[in-house]
Amino acid sequence: xxxxxxxxxxxxxxxxxxxxxxxTVVDWRTSVAAAVRAFAVRHGLRLDPERFxxxxxxxxxxxxxxxxxxxxxxxxxxxxxxxxxxxxLADFGVGGVPEPELAELNRAWRRLTPWPDAVPxxxxxxxxxxxxxxxxxxxxLMIDLARFAGLPxxxxxxxxxxxxxxxxxxxxLGAAAFLDLAPAEVMMVAAHLGDLQAAKAVGLxxxxxxxxxxxxxxGGADLEADRFVDLTASDFVDLAAQLGA
Amino acid sequence: xxxxxxxxxxxxxxxxxxxxxxxTVVDWRTSVAAAVRAFAVRHGLRLDPERFxxxxxxxxxxxxxxxxxxxxxxxxxxxxxxxxxxxxLADFGVGGVPEPELAELNRAWRRLTPWPDAVPxxxxxxxxxxxxxxxxxxxxLMIDLARFAGLPxxxxxxxxxxxxxxxxxxxxLGAAAFLDLAPAEVMMVAAHLGDLQAAKAVGLxxxxxxxxxxxxxxGGADLEADRFVDLTASDFVDLAAQLGA
Numbered sequence: 064x065x066x067x068x069x070x071x072x073x074x075x076x077x078x079x080x081x082x083x084x085x086x087t088v089v090d091w092r093t094s095v096a097a098a099v100r101a102f103a104v105r106h107g108l109r110l111d112p113e114r115f116x117x118x119x120x121x122x123x124x125x126x127x128x129x130x131x132x133x134x135x136x137x138x139x140x141x142x143x144x145x146x147x148x149x150x151x152l153a154d155f156g157v158g159g160v161p162e163p164e165l166a167e168l169n170r171a172w173r174r175l176t177p178w179p180d181a182v183p184x185x186x187x188x189x190x191x192x193x194x195x196x197x198x199x200x201x202x203x204l205m206i207d208l209a210r211f212a213g214l215p216x217x218x219x220x221x222x223x224x225x226x227x228x229x230x231x232x233x234x235x236l237g238a239a240a241f242l243d244l245a246p247a248e249v250m251m252v253a254a255h256l257g258d259l260q261a262a263k264a265v266g267l268x269x270x271x272x273x274x275x276x277x278x279x280x281x282g283g284a285d286l287e288a289d290r291f292v293d294l295t296a297s298d299f300v301d302l303a304a305q306l307g308a
Numbered sequence: 309x310x311x312x313x314x315x316x317x318x319x320x321x322x323x324x325x326x327x328x329x330x331x332t333v334v335d336w337r338t339s340v341a342a343a344v345r346a347f348a349v350r351h352g353l354r355l356d357p358e359r360f361x362x363x364x365x366x367x368x369x370x371x372x373x374x375x376x377x378x379x380x381x382x383x384x385x386x387x388x389x390x391x392x393x394x395x396x397l398a399d400f401g402v403g404g405v406p407e408p409e410l411a412e413l414n415r416a417w418r419r420l421t422p423w424p425d426a427v428p429x430x431x432x433x434x435x436x437x438x439x440x441x442x443x444x445x446x447x448x449l450m451i452d453l454a455r456f457a458g459l460p461x462x463x464x465x466x467x468x469x470x471x472x473x474x475x476x477x478x479x480x481l482g483a484a485a486f487l488d489l490a491p492a493e494v495m496m497v498a499a500h501l502g503d504l505q506a507a508k509a510v511g512l513x514x515x516x517x518x519x520x521x522x523x524x525x526x527g528g529a530d531l532e533a534d535r536f537v538d539l540t541a542s543d544f545v546d547l548a549a550q551l552g553a
Contacts, residue, residue: 141488193451203488206438206462217451218464223486241468243386243448 077268077306079242080188081197081220083229083253084205086277086284088185088196089175089212092116098171102164110155113279118154122147127199127228137226139201145169172200173207178274182213184299191308195220197238197251199228230261239267252302256285256292263291270294270302322513322551324487325433326442326465328474328498329450331522331529333430333441334420334457337361343416347409355400358524363399367392372444372473382471384446390414417445418452423519427458429544436553440465442483442496444473475506484512497547501530501537508536515539515547 085091092113099119100112126143129135148169152158188194194215196205199222209216218241222228225237239246246266253259254274263269271292277284288295296302330336337358344364345357371388374380393414397403433439439460441450444467454461463486467473470482484491491511498504499519508514516537522529533540541547 139488201488202463202486206487209462216463217454218447218461224469241447242451243384243446 076248077192077250078244078248079193079195080250080252080270081195081238082185083251083255083258084196084198084200084208085172085175086274087252087254087272088181088214089177089208090274090277091120091172091175092277092279094175095119095171098168098174102168106157106160106164108157110157115151115155117278118151119144119147122150131228131231139204139223140199141169141172141201141204144172170207173204174211175208177212177214178298180298180300182215184301184303186215187300187303188306188308189215189217191303191306193217193242195238195242197221197229197234230257232261232265235262235265235267250293252299254285256289260289260291263293268293270296272296272298272302321493322437322495323489323493324438324440325495325497325515326440326483326512327430328496328500328503329441329443329445329453330417330420331519332497332499332517333426333459334422334453335519335522336365336417336420337522337524339420340364340416343413343419347413351402351405351409353400353402355402360396360400362523363396364389364392367395376473376476384449384468385444386414386417386446386449389417415452418449419456420453422457422459423543425543425545427460429546429548431460432545432548433551433553434460434462436548436551438462438487440483440487442466442474442479475502477506477510480507480510480512495538497544499530501534505534505536508538513538515541517541517543517547 082088095116096112099115103110103112126147130138148165185194195218196216197220198205200208201223202219202221205219205221208214220238220241222234224241225233227233235251236246239249242249247268250268250270251259251262252270252272254272254277256271259269259271269292271288273284273286275284275286294305296305327333340361341357344360348355348357371392375383393410430439440463441461442465443450445453446468447464447466450464450466465483465486467479469486470478472478480496481491484494487494492513495513495515496504496507497515497517499517499522504514504516514537516533518529518531520529520531539550541550
């Protein structure tokens with residue numbers, strides 16, 4: 064456990080920690096690729112599960128942008144995942160799969176494996192802090208995911224509660240408001256610098272935990288903190304240690 | 309464990325159970341009276357803690373009505389509790405108590421003892437169902453209360469998420485929407501027939517659990533189910549048994 068930066072953690076006294084989930088808490092790529100692989104085998108399809116998972120995830124930001132721009136009304140992430148899935152299936156030349164099978168495949172996002180340090184780290188952090196997801200995933204998705212992965216949240220916060228997707232400021236400020244805390248008393252934990260930058264811009268504290276394999280061995284993950292980051296930890300257990308939990 | 313009614317529970321197949329909290333899950337009166345008693349001793353006050361607790365709770369419905377009517381903008385229950393407290397202190401002739409002591413007394417509503425069956429019953433129900441509070445208490449209050457009482461919720465639902473107080477229909481329908489369930493797939497569990505009537509009116513399933521001592525030995529609690537009730541259980545453990553959890 065060697066943090067890339069070792070700041071003075073005592074300078075930050077958060078009362079609650081809120082977490083990005085996809086990529087930061089759970090390894091979406093491996094899990095979704097495994098679900099796609101099983102789906103392909105079941106239907107006799109020849110496709111590259113990792114490429115399929117990457118294409119599915121690549122539709123994520125553009126789909127949320129359609130909501131942000133007003134092109135779509137507020138739409139839960141489950142539904143956006145499904146819209147993207149339908150397009151990716153077409154792009155991969157897959158057709159004729161019965162609807163219940165597609166609905167089931169879409170639920171792959173509710174069964175994602177946590178990074179190995181996530182549950183022990185959260186369990187330890189929860190002794191000292193209120194902990195909650197602050198994800199773009201909808202509430203029911205987050206409930207199922209917490210059950211699947213054993214994530215010991217105090218409550219489920221996130222985009223759906225304010226009908227804005229991160230990095231809109233409403234999501235971060237809404238979390239502080241629901242927790243009855245000043246923004247600086249809430250620490251956003253994420254593997255994505257853009258998320259932390261948006262959180263910091265409206266006054267939250269920030270912690271960066273790199274997840275170098277989020278996008279697979281070819282890379283693409285944020286590896287180093289930037290100036291929007293108050294604290295850098297090598298994983299959640301290290302974060303708990305730095306925060307004295 | 310002898311339920312007062314024994315309906316055919318298999319006729320109801322809820323996927324999630326949502327719970328009234330004050331009175332149904334926790335014994336607010338004993339807990340608040342104990343906090344008031346300690347407060348009175350600390351400040352050398354002569355007052356009847358149970359009467360004080362009853363007066364505090366008696367302000368609850370009128371205070372929410374001020375929000376419902378539009379006289380007050382949306383106001384969290386924590387703040388309403390404090391407005392009522394200030395009035396009750398005046399009515400009991402108490403003055404000159406330092407502000408931090410009053411803020412601390414107001415937090416008595418975050419430290420309420422669960423009825424003896426509540427935690428074992430919820431723990432068992434959680435094996436088969438998503439469980440969440442559906443209270444007029446605000447989110448941060450419910451988080452602290454869940455920690456204090458050891459309530460194993462999957463998430464925190466409630467009035468604050470829709471900025472309406474029960475029995476407004478938005479609260480019940482909002483819960484079903486957040487859970488991605490049809491109203492009938494959500495079962496409202498409460499010791500209060502008015503709550504169940506409002507839930508049933510918008511399509512939720514309903515379960516009644518009597519809490520005869522909610523208002524103390526002098527009575528005042530609902531003791532028998534009425535026609536809005538789908539299921540009656542003697543306590544949460546009996547409810548779990550009837551629902552096959």
